[in-house]
Amino acid sequence: MNTKLLMSTAAAAAALIGLTGCSTSPTNAQIGTGVGAVAGGVMGNAVFGTTLGTVGGAAAGALIGNEVGKKR
Template sequence: MITRSMISIIGAVALASALAGCGTPSRQQVGIGTGAVVGGVAGHAITGGSTLGTVGGAAAGGLIGNEVSKKK
């Protein structure tokens, strides 16, 4: 039986593989992606696995990653 965590891992690997063929990402795209991943993990951990917390954390992390990666 496939567990939820296995499905999540398989989905993440499939998404990463699909995006890997898109070319070289810009610095801002990397910042947004990294921020979204870190924010999603943090939101998941803080809210105890709540979907809303995970999505909210990913959105907030993406916004923060966007601002941090902008050229000054």
């Protein structure tokens, strides 16, 4: 596995776990945002292989995940 991808995934997962502890009962929009950001970051890194691709993918995934979570 690519070291950059592994490090990006680990950092995103750690951030997600840390932010999850701040809320006692997360909403679907919050869950969607977190999951979307992690998935988007992994996908962006896999497709583009750059830091910009990872960050852009995470941002896009967070926006999409938030909207999907709001509708559930």
